[in-house]
Amino acid sequence: MRIGRNLEEFDDPIELREDFLRRLAQGLSRNMSPFERDDIVKEVRTHLVASSAAFEELGLNSIDAMKEAIERFGDAERIKRQLSEQVRPPRPEFLPASLSIVVSFVIGGVLLTLADFAIYLTGVVSHPSEGSWMIGGVIGSMVGWAIYRRPRRPLVSAVRAGLIVPSTLLVAVSLLNGRLPDATFATVFLVGIGICEFAVGFLAAHAIHVVTRDCHRTGRPPAALE
Amino acid sequence: MEYxxxxxxxxxxxxxxxxxxxxxxxxxxxxxxxxxxSDDALSFGEGTVYPALKALEREGFIVGTWDNPPAGPARKMYTLTETGRREAARRRDVWERFTQTIDRVLGRRDGKVMGCA
Structure with missing residues (x-):
């Protein structure tokens, strides 16, 4: 399938070429920046100029040479689709990521509320905490996001360990100094903070991975540092 | 022969x-x-190279820069990066192993069908 009007309708090569380019540009993804679209159009224009010049050297007149150049360029619908697909955002990932976060928010909120109520029933605290569902939800959503990402790299383990070990030590020291009332409270606190740190570790590792992933391939520093 | x-x-x-x-x-x-x-044996639309070029550019295997010659229109020239050079070698290696494997399945060695005169 060719884009644009029928080639036979044109008798001016420049008009034919620009009609082709205009329709190609209109079909390119809106996710492309105007600069990218202009760049591609400019490049294809150069291609068609060179190609039609080659056909003119073979003896074709200018309009037939341009028609031949456009024919030889190929299936423009497929080409613009391929060009557009490269810049398409990862929409299929958006839904499962959102679901993972929302479901984990609910689970986290329910679990921490139940845990808080259980602590209240043991008599350690005089009344249930207000807003524990919210804290549990936030922790849960961070874990949900972390589980969704699952970055399996040595860097992840290093970041997680780097965050979890100091926080564990912090809780232990706090307990020993009497700032935490008892071991039960400290255990709940430790588990909670551990989950948080686990999630933060995942997120930090993911952020590092995103920033550096192109560096491994290109050997260049992160774009943000250039 | 065209493919x-x-x-x-x-x-x-x-x-x-x-x-x-x-x-x-x-x-x-x-x-x-x-x-x-390819002696014109590889037949595809000339425009097909552009999605390939854009993909390779995004991967960092090639770099495109606009060249403004004194005569004629500006052209975007593509150059291999060092990573691209390594990728080209890797793909060549993969291709050679792939064709050798296919040859074995087809029962061919050195371009001849095994067992045939």
């Missing part, structure tokens, strides 16, 4: 990398060079 698009599918990027190993070239020149090297 259909199905056989070329997925290999355009490898062909582009191989052509650019010889030096910087623009899109039109790349498509012409592929035609020339």
């Amino acid at each position: 259909g698009p199905e056989l070329l599918k997925g290999n355009i990027q490898t062909l582009v990398l191989a052509v650019l190993e010889a030096g910087a070239l623009h899109g039109y020149g790349i498509s012409k060079e592929i035609e020339r090297r």
Whole structure:
């Protein structure tokens, strides 16, 4: 399938070429920046100029040479689709990521509320905490996001360990100094903070991975540092 | 003999990398060079090289820069990066092993069908 009007309708090569380019540009993804679209159009224009010049050297007149150049360029619908697909955002990932976060928010909120109520029933605290569902939800959503990402790299383990070990030590020291009332409270606190740190570790590792992933391939520093 | 698009599918990027190993070239020149090297046997729309070029550029295997010659229109010239050069070698290696495997399945060795006179 060719884009644009029928080639036979044109008798001016420049008009034919620009009609082709205009329709190609209109079909390119809106996710492309105007600069990218202009760049591609400019490049294809150069291609068609060179190609039609080659056909003119073979003896074709200018309009037939341009028609031949456009024919030889190929299936423009497929080409613009391929060009557009490269810049398409990862929409299929958006839904499962959102679901993972929302479901984990609910689970986290329910679990921490139940845990808080259980602590209240043991008599350690005089009344249930207000807003524990919210804290549990936030922790849960961070874990949900972390589980969704699952970055399996040595860097992840290093970041997680780097965050979890100091926080564990912090809780232990706090307990020993009497700032935490008892071991039960400290255990709940430790588990909670551990989950948080686990999630933060995942997120930090993911952020590092995103920033550096192109560096491994290109050997260049992160774009943000250039 | 011409080969259909199905056989070329997925290999355009490898062909582009191989052509650019010889030096910087623009899109039109790349498509012409592929035609020339294949004695016109590889038949595909010249525009097919552009999605391949954009993908390779995004991967950091090639770099495109606009060249403004004193005569003629500006052209975007593509050059292999060091990573692209390694990728070209890797893909060549993969391709050679792939064709050797296919040859074995087809019962061919050194371009001849085994067991035939």
